[in-house]
Amino acid sequence: MEIITDIATLRTRLQREPSIALVPTMGNLHQGHLSLVRIAQQHAACTVVSIFVNRLQFAPHEDFDHYPRTHADDCQLLEKLAVDIVFLPDEKTLYPVSQEFQLLLPPLADTLEGAFRPGFFRGVATVVLKLFNIVQPQLAVFGKKDYQQLHIVQKMVQQLNLPVEIMAAETVRSADGLALSSRNSYLSEAERQQASDLFRTLHHIKQTIAQGNRDFRALEQSARSNLASHGWQVDYIALQQRETLLPAQVGDTDLVILAAARLGQTRLIDNLEILIQEPAINTMERISNPSSRQAV
């Protein structure tokens, strides 16, 4: 495994590769990241994992300074997987001058995560675009854990005609359901015990929908109240259309519940896809005739 820190060396090294897959990360790697790496390795001759804590996507009040940096451990994990190249640029390499050329994103980037983390997706999209231009991969792998990020990167690739295929990897979870995340390390032991509330809440919404409930806004509100009563500060719980990430309406069948909530100082996000296979229930009818649920 080669560790490369500068752009010119990386480009020269990659010239001879017939196919390249990129896994962009901020390091502090866990099994979630490693699952992305395995997907990359199955689809390209050469896998590049980039590790870069991207200042551009952190708001001033956020945890840029404290974000866990564990490069030695990360490289050991990647070495075990026989990754070809780790790209480990420092800040001056990716941002030699103030990054004035950035991406202007669709309004969707100001909703959900974007509403609570202003500039986050602009920072993400800009660094991803730069990494694509540096590595020139045919393939890049992103996790569904950051669902809205994945969505925005896919749209960016379409709208900017980027010559790269985006592959999505399923979220990896602990036994209790908590989605793996570098930020889980911020949790106290007690908070860690409680953290799986978030996934259980999403799962409960999914079950309730499977049972026929289509009052999406009420489901969001009740989940929010439930988490709040257990000490969470909820940023959002939103039932959206999977294709557009706009709010789901009765009749939509391909959904995703997205959530962000804070436990103490730690902000966690998670999501769950829901495919409705049964016919939609008419909400008005259900309200006027509560027993109709059983008829479906």
Place this chain on the structure above:
Amino acid sequence: MEIITDIATLRTRLQREPSIALVPTMGNLHQGHLSLVRIAQQHAACTVVSIFVNRLQFAPHEDFDHYPRTHADDCQLLEKLAVDIVFLPDEKTLYPVSQEFQLLLPPLADTLEGAFRPGFFRGVATVVLKLFNIVQPQLAVFGKKDYQQLHIVQKMVQQLNLPVEIMAAETVRSADGLALSSRNSYLSEAERQQASDLFRTLHHIKQTIAQGNRDFRALEQSARSNLASHGWQVDYIALQQRETLLPAQVGDTDLVILAAARLGQTRLIDNLEILIQEPAINTMERISNPSSRQAV
């Protein structure tokens, strides 16, 4: 010569090329464009000329609808030069949906041309980025006629780490000095006679500076008055540093004069580079001791 209108066909066709040069144009080709094509041909195995009138870079009140479209003539000219590929996408090909991912540019893009054509450089940079991603050229050629555009594209390549080299081509002029431009066709016969005023004005500033004058702001003002007295409506005449396109100061040696002015309904732009080879004159000293100019 192949004329290709869709992205997938173009990408397939280009896969076998060892090196590709791109000349992005809006068509209505003249000798200025053809000089860019010749440069491209000297530096790559395959030359692609794109022709696309890019709505994104026109303000609503501008001449998008009336911009001259002469595709048949253009293709004849390019055929004579033995260009390999003309990429002639229609609007739905480059903008199948509303282009929501655009580029956010540095403040410089709101000055000079950008001050008079809001959104112009964002539209240019966005379509150039898309064309780069579609064609994936090693080299792209831009004319110095659009000096600020060339500057912004070069900065974009640096800041987004685009794997393409930008080559600059000198402005091609008529015998009377007028820079060739598709918009010259808008001029009446009388206006065409007068249009070379603009270049003569720039040339006069250059000569005055060569003679030792360093009062840049006064030179700009006097050129502006002079053009106005001959019926021009001047948008700007600006003596800038070549490296930054910021206003030139006494002591700067590598300059460019940029100008935009309207004659009747037609808006023309031009520019002239100035390299000061003699030592700079201290303006204060020259003011307090007018004879010092002779001492230099």
